[in-house]
């Protein structure tokens with residue numbers, strides 16, 4: 001939903017990155033107004049900010065005709081973002097100084113108005129006890145901090161203190177704007193399991209985990225809390241996604257038990273390609289039947305036996321804290337006729353009782369195309385052409401049901 005966003009820029013070399021953040025927020029439909037310190041205007045011009053937002057940039061507390069801007073702007077904003085936040089601006093805010101426009105605005109802010117700081121400074125300034133104490137104090141007063149990046153800063157020193165990437169800042173703003181009641185806690189599984197044959201060989205599948213990672217990123221950007229349980233070599237997710245990894249079926253099974261017991265998830269999207277079988281060695285005279293931690297001799301061919309794994313999807317609801325958890329299952333068919341695909345989806349809906357089944361067929365899938373249909377338990381169906389379509393549709397469906 002479009003919101004009124006007030007962005008305060010202070011004098012860091014990273015101010016140019018804040019322009020990218022502002023541009024993206026405007027593109028999302030938000031109304032953005034800016035305040036810049038006089039130091040910030042050493043780095044970017046007022047014309048840039050005015051061009052991006054369509055509104056003049058406010059700079060002076062005592063500007064003619066705008067003497068009460070600090071109250072009006074603070075009341076107008078649904079959220080205040082200080083980006084980039086210099087050491088000076090942070091430390092001043094933590095002492096409650098109000099002798100410039102940013103300081104006065106931050107004091108005039110109402111207690112329930114989200115306030116986010118995106119700091120940017122030299123690593124020594126970020127680690128200084130004055131800054132550390134200011135961050136703690138501002139947090140105590142309800143401010144949120146967008147984690148700084150690590151690496152080489154503009155001044156040539158290496159360490160923590162770089163401005164977060166625009167993506168992360170925009171995601172933090174979106175999350176802060178999402179009312180807690182609409183924020184879902186979602187567990188997503190993705191990627192293929194790897195079943196050990198011995199300590200160095202596995203039986204696996206070609207799942208890349210791209211679908212799960214994309215859904216995770218989309219949900220996180222929409223302000224939801226996301227845990228991505230992905231196969232160790234599967235595509236990781238960018239942004240505010242908490243990741244856990246697994247390797248074999250047994251690993252994933254244990255991970256699910258732990259995560260479902262420890263968290264009150266609202267939804268599970270089970271996109272992982274879980275092996276239908278685990279591997280056992282056929283017992284031989286003098287040789288162990290269990291999968292060895294070491295390497296089987298390359299010159300002796302051992303017989304392998306496949307042991308069926310139980311279907312994890314069938315047990316997710318009973319293992320979850322909430323019995324009304326929304327479950328999304330995936331069904332991949334291979335060159336199935338529409339009738340055969342329907343029958344498979346119906347069988348899965350009847351057996352595992354998920355709320356939705358995402359069906360796709362290998363014949364239609366390419367690197368970029370991912371046509372899929374989301375079948376609801378209530379008989380509804382939603383067609384999606386691509387992975388981003390699928391992610392957006394799942395977000396809509398899960399949010400509207402909770």
Ligand SMILES: Cc1cc2nc3c(=O)[nH]c(=O)nc-3n(C[C@H](O)[C@H](O)[C@H](O)COP(=O)(O)O)c2cc1C
Nearest residue numbers: 010011012013037039040086087088089120121122
């Ligand atoms: C080239 C240059 C880059 C600077 N970059 C930063 C920075 O990234 N972070 C910071 O805290 N201060 C930085 N400073 C110092 C601030 O601009 C200075 O402390 C200023 O007083 C901050 O004022 P303000 O917080 O009112 O914008 C930089 C100064 C210069 C000259």
